[in-house]
């Protein structure tokens with residue numbers, strides 16, 4: 001900080017110039033702004049909201065529709081978006097595993113490796 005009158009260097013907390021005596025004008029301390037509230041899209045999901053979302057994911061067909069909407073809607077809660085995307089990934093993984101398992105079963109039946117005698 002420098003004195004505006006005599007240009008001598010002042011201590012940061014000086015109230016007046018020690019050389020010429022000119023009082024130091026201080027800018028009023030910047031009023032600390034309250035931390036702005038995070039936008040609603042970033043609010044954490046409450047436990048009740050998570051329960052509701054997970055219950056909705058248990059309803060066939062509705063779950064896929066909701067997952068796609070929540071995962072790819074341009075706006076909406078970020079945490080719900082992550083949950084929906086995780087749900088879609090898990091659905092995809094389960095679908096792939098089911099197709100692989102069914103395919104393996106059908107191959108084994110068709111090649112005669114296993115028989116369904118007594119079952120059907």
Ligand SMILES: [Zn+2]
Pocket residue numbers: 003004005006007008017018019020021022
């Ligand atoms: Zn001065």
